[in-house]
Amino acid sequence: MSEQTPRSAAETALRDAVGPYFGDFGGRFVPEALIAALDDLSTAWDKLSVDPRFVERLAALHRDYTGRPSPITEVPRFAEHAGGVRVFLKREDLNHTGSHKINNVLGQALLTEQVGKTRVIAETGAGQHGVATATAAALFGLECTIYMGEEDTRRQALNVARMRLLGAEVVSVTTGSRTLKDAINEAFRDWVANVETTNYVFGTAAGPHPFPALVRDLQKIIGEEAREQLTTRIGRLPDAVVACVGGGSNAIGIFNAFLDDPDVRLVGCEAAGDGVETGRHAATISAGTPGVLHGAKTYLLQDEDGQTIESHSISAGLDYPGVGPEHSWLASIGRAEYRPVTDAEAMEAFRLLTRTEGIMPAIESAHALAGAITLGRELVAGGADPAQTVLLVSLSGRGDKDVETAAEWFGLVDSDAPTGEHEDGSTSA
Amino acid sequence: MTRTQTAGSATAAAIDDARAQGRAALVVYLPVGYPDVDGSIAAARAAVESGADIVELGLPYSDPGLDGVVNQEAMQAALEGGTRTTDVLRAVREVASTGAPTLVMTYYNPVLRYGVDRFAADLAAAGGAGLITPDLIPDEAGEWLEAAEAHDLDKVFLVAPSSTTERLYLTVAASRGFVYAASTMGVTGARASVGPKAEALVAATRAAGAERVCVGLGVSTGDQAAEVAAYADGVIVGSAIVRTLIRPDRDRDAALEDLRRLVGELAEGVRSARPLTSGGPRR
Numbered sequence: 001m002s003e004q005t006p007r008s009a010a011e012t013a014l015r016d017a018v019g020p021y022f023g024d025f026g027g028r029f030v031p032e033a034l035i036a037a038l039d040d041l042s043t044a045w046d047k048l049s050v051d052p053r054f055v056e057r058l059a060a061l062h063r064d065y066t067g068r069p070s071p072i073t074e075v076p077r078f079a080e081h082a083g084g085v086r087v088f089l090k091r092e093d094l095n096h097t098g099s100h101k102i103n104n105v106l107g108q109a110l111l112t113e114q115v116g117k118t119r120v121i122a123e124t125g126a127g128q129h130g131v132a133t134a135t136a137a138a139l140f141g142l143e144c145t146i147y148m149g150e151e152d153t154r155r156q157a158l159n160v161a162r163m164r165l166l167g168a169e170v171v172s173v174t175t176g177s178r179t180l181k182d183a184i185n186e187a188f189r190d191w192v193a194n195v196e197t198t199n200y201v202f203g204t205a206a207g208p209h210p211f212p213a214l215v216r217d218l219q220k221i222i223g224e225e226a227r228e229q230l231t232t233r234i235g236r237l238p239d240a241v242v243a244c245v246g247g248g249s250n251a252i253g254i255f256n257a258f259l260d261d262p263d264v265r266l267v268g269c270e271a272a273g274d275g276v277e278t279g280r281h282a283a284t285i286s287a288g289t290p291g292v293l294h295g296a297k298t299y300l301l302q303d304e305d306g307q308t309i310e311s312h313s314i315s316a317g318l319d320y321p322g323v324g325p326e327h328s329w330l331a332s333i334g335r336a337e338y339r340p341v342t343d344a345e346a347m348e349a350f351r352l353l354t355r356t357e358g359i360m361p362a363i364e365s366a367h368a369l370a371g372a373i374t375l376g377r378e379l380v381a382g383g384a385d386p387a388q389t390v391l392l393v394s395l396s397g398r399g400d401k402d403v404e405t406a407a408e409w410f411g412l413v414d415s416d417a418p419t420g421e422h423e424d425g426s427t428s429a
Numbered sequence: 430m431t432r433t434q435t436a437g438s439a440t441a442a443a444i445d446d447a448r449a450q451g452r453a454a455l456v457v458y459l460p461v462g463y464p465d466v467d468g469s470i471a472a473a474r475a476a477v478e479s480g481a482d483i484v485e486l487g488l489p490y491s492d493p494g495l496d497g498v499v500n501q502e503a504m505q506a507a508l509e510g511g512t513r514t515t516d517v518l519r520a521v522r523e524v525a526s527t528g529a530p531t532l533v534m535t536y537y538n539p540v541l542r543y544g545v546d547r548f549a550a551d552l553a554a555a556g557g558a559g560l561i562t563p564d565l566i567p568d569e570a571g572e573w574l575e576a577a578e579a580h581d582l583d584k585v586f587l588v589a590p591s592s593t594t595e596r597l598y599l600t601v602a603a604s605r606g607f608v609y610a611a612s613t614m615g616v617t618g619a620r621a622s623v624g625p626k627a628e629a630l631v632a633a634t635r636a637a638g639a640e641r642v643c644v645g646l647g648v649s650t651g652d653q654a655a656e657v658a659a660y661a662d663g664v665i666v667g668s669a670i671v672r673t674l675i676r677p678d679r680d681r682d683a684a685l686e687d688l689r690r691l692v693g694e695l696a697e698g699v700r701s702a703r704p705l706t707s708g709g710p711r712r
Contacts, residue, residue: 027569029537031495033589033614035566035596175501181492188494193615195591292538293492295564305514306542307491 014259014335015220020209022329028208030188030295037195042210044115049217054110061106062221065139066096069225072233072392077356078369082376084386088238089359089395090226090254099362099397100222100250101132105201107218109136112199119143119198123187125152125180125246126316126364127159128397129203134168136201144168147187149179152316159401177310180320184294204247205324208295212252212324219253226392227257234390240265240375243394244367245338246282246318248327250396255336265337268327269371271313272340282311284323285331285338293322299331314343314405315363317397345370347409350399362397363405369393437581439530440558440606443482444641444662453658453699455480456643457692458534458667460487460500461520462507464674468681469507470523472674472688477529479689480696483663484524485561488517488535495563497618499668503675514543518555525556532583532606534561540573549576559583559606567603574603585609588634590626597637607641607663608634612648618668620647628660654698664699 020026028038048054062068070091079087092100105122112120120142124130130146137144146163150172153160163170176182184207191200205215223241230238241258243251245268258264273281281287288299291306301309301321313319330336349369354360361369372393380386399406407413447454457476461469473484489504489512496504517533525531533552540548540560552560559582565573567586577584583606588597591614601608612627613620627644634642643663648654654664673687 028566029564029569030566031563031589031611032566032587032596032600033495033591033611036591036593175498176491176505185492185494189497189616192495193613195614291541292564294494302538302542304542306539307508308538 015256017213017326019213022212022326023332024290025296025298025325025328025332026209026212027297028295029292029297030208031192033192034188034195034208037191038208038210040115041111041214044111045210045214048111048114057110058107062103066102066106067094068221069229070094072226072229073359075353075357075359078353079376081352081356082373082391083380085376085379085384085389085391086387087372087376087391087393088230089393090222092222092250092394092396093359093361093365093398097128097132097135098400099128099132100219100253101129101203102135103221103253104203104215104218104249105129105132105136108199108201108214109140109142112142112201113140115199117197117199119145119194120201121145121147121187121190121198122201122203123147123180123183124203125149125183125319126401127152127156127163128317128401130163130168130170131159131166133201133203134163134166137168138166145190146170147173147183147190149177149183150174151178152180152183155316156401179310180316181294181308181322204249205252205326206247206294206296206298206322212296212326215249216252216256216326219249220256222250222253222394223255223257226254230390230392236390237261237264238390238392239379240267241392241394242267242269242368242372242375244269244318244364244396245285245323245327246271246320246364247322248324250394252324252326254392254394255330259335266330266335267371267375268336268338269341269367270338271315271318271346271367272342273312273314275342276340280312281340282313282318282320283340284321285327286340290328296325298325298328299323314346314409315367317362317364318367339371339374341367341370347406349373350406351410354399359395360399361395362399363402365394365396368396438558438583438606440483440532440583441641443530444607444643447482447699448662453661453702454482454643454663455654455692455696455699456483456485456645456663456665457481457670458485458487458665459670460489460503460507461517462489462510462512463503463671464506464679464681465510466512466516466520468674470520472685473520473524474527475685475689476670476692477524477527479692481529481692484529484531485534485665485667486517486520486524486531488514488533488539490536490539493536495616497616497668499671499675500617503671514539518551521552521557522555525558530558531556532558532561532585534563537562537565545572546576546579549573549580549582553580553582557582559585561585561609563587567600570603577605587611588630590614590630594633594637597634601634601637601639604639607643608639609665610634610642610644610661612644612646612657615646617646619649619672623647623653623657627657631661651694651698654695655702658699658702664695666695
């Protein structure tokens with residue numbers, strides 16, 4: 001691997017793709033009623049994203065509120081399990097609110113001000129995006145409604161309480177499969193009815209244009225920081241960048257800065273649940289087909305009639321039957337590769353990182369760690385010198401929210417003690 | 430004025446017939462597969478017998494983003510009951526045989542998955558009039574526009590109170606059969622009032638060249654139908670009709686009676702709106 005590869009000419013740079021289409025993917029498959037609002041958002045974002053006052057305000061929020069730049073951490077004890085290669089984590093888990101989601105919502109909250117709206121809505125699966133949106137709403141004094149599938153409100157009761165403490169209204173969605181995809185449907189229904197006052201703060205780099213590009217623009221700081229930090233630290237780029245992919249916002253955020261460095265492999269880890277072969281998974285690109293879901297043409301899990309198939313993953317944040325259109329495009333042109341990681345592989349990686357480094361990852365991020373373990377071993381088996389092989393992994397969030405799930409998985413719950421009772425908020429540090 | 434709006438369209442002809450009688454057309458929506466496929470066919474035929482001029486058959490979809498609770502639940506039940514895309518085509522054949530122009534209202538993905546041209550061919554072969562596409566705007570509809578042209582089908586696109594003048598022109602130019610004006614910003618479902626935006630939207634859509642504009646979303650009673658019929662070429666009623674089929678006692682005969690009564694009331698509504706002497710809507 002050479003020193004920094006020169007980037008290709010600006011007009012052909014992959015990292016500057018703007019939408020609405022990414023190759024054959026993307027677009028705006030939404031009711032006409034929403035087109036004006038999407039146009040307004042596009043126009044406002046085109047203007048705002050190059051406005052020096054906005055850039056400065058957002059930078060100040062990143063620095064003083066979120067705590068950016070997030071560090072990179074080398075994890076040698078963990079890396080022993082990955083063939084002994086060098087592994088660096090990009091620590092989005094250390095951000096305020098505990099994940100990369102805050103990067104997106106702060107930018108979109110400023111955008112909401114810009115378009116003159118006073119209310120924000122959002123969908124959430126695990127609750128991380130909901131908490132982040134409720135946080136930004138509190139900070140900016142915006143009214144806030146969060147849609148969450150009834151199933152997920154049960155799985156993530158603590159995050160529901162967190163959002164309510166922050167002043168958000170949490171609506172439990174009881175239609176369809178009562179999970180993230182239905183929360184998105186319900187948020188769109190709210191948006192159609194209230195678009196004059198309300199901005200939809202979409203949580204991932206999916207959905208209709210401009211959301212995939214907008215969310216990517218707000219998340220690309222992850223890769224830009226990491227690229228610079230790594231170059232400063234070791235004087236070169238990584239051999240591969242690994243991230244988990246649900247909708248794919250942390251992945252596109254860390255990939256973006258490396259898209260035009262062809263020697264850097266980009267590896268997205270999809271949730272394979274019980275295993276792709278069982279049909280109980282969320283591995284959209286690995287096992288899905290192109291279609292239209294939630295406003296964009298992209299890979300999705302669908303049956304032969306085009307009905308969405310429910311996804312399955314231990315990680316609520318990856319439990320989504322679609323994926324951002326830019327990932328579908330990167331897969332189709334071979335610029336990024338997408339691999340399935342099962343619940344069991346992810347939980348083993350969760351355990352390993354926690355035990356070897358004292359860092360408890362979100363189960364979402366543990367999918368990326370599992371991918372890194374496999375990739376590191378593959379590279380070494382293929383003859384790579386471990387000491388000269390560098391993996392950069394997006395640690396997109398922290399595992400606090402997953403303690404109960406993990407304790408259950410590893411059989412650490414005392415069967416006499418009523419589970420979950422300690423999670424009444426009294427123990428939060 | 431768009432010449433493509435009339436050519437070969439039975440839907441347009443039905444609206445013109447109603448206009449010749451000095452009234453608006455009544456357009457009725459029913460999702461295929463609720464309470465089951467045969468039940469939905471029976472309901473649609475009953476609606477035609479009770480005065481519906483045009484039928485919209487809904488293709489049930491797992492993620493109906495523009496539908497309110499009533500239609501969502503009916504579609505979900507239809508899917509849980511095993512309703513397939515091919516069942517919708519069968520329903521089209523049986524309902525179209527009544528002579529009422531029969532459109533399919535569908536989200537885009539099931540059509541995309543079936544194959545856009547193949548769907549258009551099979552729909553035409555079943556005697557279907559065309560498609561209403563709530564989540565497909567003309568800008569994204571290239572493949573469907575070609576298929577509709579090739580198979581001589583209606584393309585009913587939606588306009589909304591938020592549509593800009595530029596988009597009204599674009600949507601009107603791409604539509605055939607009629608233009609579907611969404612009365613309010615919101616999802617399908619009965620409302621206390623249709624709202625003041627609908628009339629202005631119909632006027633603006635006509636100003637953008639539309640010859641036939643039908644209004645949907647929120648109409649549930651004969652009085653509301655009459656109110657809308659006073660300014661629109663057609664009145665579209667969905668959820669209110671679907672609701673007559675939802676009965677805890679599952680008494681299908683009673684449900685069909687309720688449906689006939691409601692469609693009859695709506696048919697009276699579109700006839701009571703304006704005296705015959707006033708002629709058609711002014712443009």
